[in-house]
Amino acid sequence: MLLLYSMKKFGQYVSTFILVILIGVSAYFIYQKTLSPCEKPLEYSIGQFDTQFGISQSDFKFYIIESGSVWEKVLDKKFFIYNPNADFKINLIYDERQLATVQKQKTDFGLSMVEDIFKKLDAEFNIFKSQYDQKVSAYEQNLALYKKGNLSNAEIQQLNKMAYELNKETSQLNALLKERNLKAVEYNKIAQSYNKKYGHGLEFNQAEYTDKEINVYQFGNRKDLILALTHELGHALGMDHVENPKSIMHFLTGANTEVSLTPSAEDLAELKRVCKM
Ligand SMILES: [Zn+2]
DSSP: OHHHHHHHHHHHHHHHHHHHHHHOSOHHHHHHHHOOTTTSOEEEEEEEEOGGGSOOHHHHHHHHHHHHHHHHHHHTOOOEEEOTTOSEEEEEOOOHHHHHHHHHHHHTTHHHHHHHHHHHHHHHHHHHHHHHHHHHHHHHHHHHHHHTTOOOHHHHHHHHHHHHHHHHHHHHHHHHHHHHHHHHHHHHHHHHHHHHHHSSOGGGGTEEEOSSEEEEOOOSSHHHHHHHHHHHHHHHTTOOOOSOTTSTTSTTGGGOTTOOSSOOHHHHHHHHHHTTO
C-alpha cells in the first residue's frame, strides 16, 4: 500500500501537470489551484449523500466540522469552509460491495503481520550493525598500533581474540541480513498481490481522498466516521501517511480502533511540514 500510495501520488502529479499545460493561460488560476488549505481555506460542499447510514445531512456536516477542527485547533487557523456551491465535494456513499471488501480486508491482514515482523528484523539488524561497526573500528585502531610495533604480547593476544570474535559476528550479521531480506521479499509479494486484488489500497474501503472529493463508504460508529474524515481532510491539507500506528495519518487508521482523535507527535510534525511552520 505504500507503493500504491506513491503511485497514486505520482498520478496526482501527472494530472496536476496536465492541468497546468491545458490551462496554461491563466497564471492566477494556476496559483489559486496550487494554494494549499494552509494558505487559503478549502471550500467544500456535500455531494452524494446516502441516507442508509442512518445519519442526517446536518449531522454529517457537523461531523465534517468537528473533523476539520482537529487540525484547525493545532494551528488556530481555518482550513475548511462549508459553501453549498463549492466544487470540492464530500460524499457519503452507501455501497454493499464496500462492506464485502472490508470483510476480505480483515482476512487479508496477514499483510500487516508480515510488515510487523519485517520491521522488527530490520530494527534488530540495524542495532547489531551499529555495534558491529563500533567493534570493527576499535579493532582497526588496535591493528594500526600493532603494525607500528606498539603492542605488548598481552595486547597482541587480545587483538587476536578480537579478530576471532569479529569473524563470528560477521557471519551472525550476514545471517541477520539474509533473514531480514527474505522477509522483505515476502512482504513485497503479499503487498503486491493485495494491491492487485484491491487496486485502491487498504484505506479505500472506508474512505478516500482525490483532488476533487472525499468519499466515505463505510464506518462503524460516530468516532469511526470522524476519524475517517479527519484522516482524509489531512490528505486534503497535503499531509502524507506517517509511521506511528496510533496516528490519525497512519495508513491503516480506519482499521485501528485504538487511534484517538488527538493528533500524535508524527501527525503534528506532518501538519507543520505541509503548512511550512
Ligand atoms: Zn490515507
